[in-house]
Amino acid sequence: MDFWDIIWFIVVSFLFIAYLMVMFSILMDLFRDHGTSGWAKAAWVVLLLIFPFLTALVYLIVRGKGMAERRAADALQYKAAQDDYIRKVAGADPAAQIASGKKLLDEGTITSDEFDQIKRAALH
Template sequence: MWGSFWDIIWWFLWIFFFVVYLFALFAVIGDLFRDHKLNGWLKAVWIVFLIFVPFLTLLVYLIARGKGMAERSAREAGEIQKAQDAYIKSVAGGSAASPADEIAKAKALLDAGTITQAEYDALKARALG
């Protein structure tokens, strides 16, 4: 099986193309389930063709629906980014606070001895600037 160097290269090449094919196949299947405009019967037809004529169906899908696939993927990435930003803002707490609120919090920390006068001045300058 591993008779020569070129046999090894040939095996790696086939493995590479198989992995690329699997990535494309799972991307298409994921896109099928992400697409809400396509009804269930058409999704089932695409899946059946992906099972019985996989390579040709994959190429046809990428050619026929590739642009929509990219748009759906970008829209989902945007929604995920918005959800992440909203979560980070909710966890950060007070990111929409006014400068007066931030200065009051910094003054409370200074009075409690948690921060130094220099740190208070820096926080105050950042809140005002």
């Protein structure tokens, strides 16, 4: 193998991986879209298998905006679920944490310095 064979192999490998990424992206988007019927999904998949480059190009032109919108909606949904989980794991809201700290202060369980630390932590 000479130098240009190696360069050609790298370029072809890169293009093949990029092609696979586009195909998987299209397939993921196709099955993520709940508004498309099963027959339309089947037709897109069959066309992707028979005419992969042309079908991928047409899909990206026709449904590209919808792909971006569905991906953004999924990202927002994922972030909302993650935020809910963090809130649930982190504990109560700041007002409840401060009220709990005040109760402990009134009972004499903690000092006023510790209560101030609880307030600062709850408000940050």
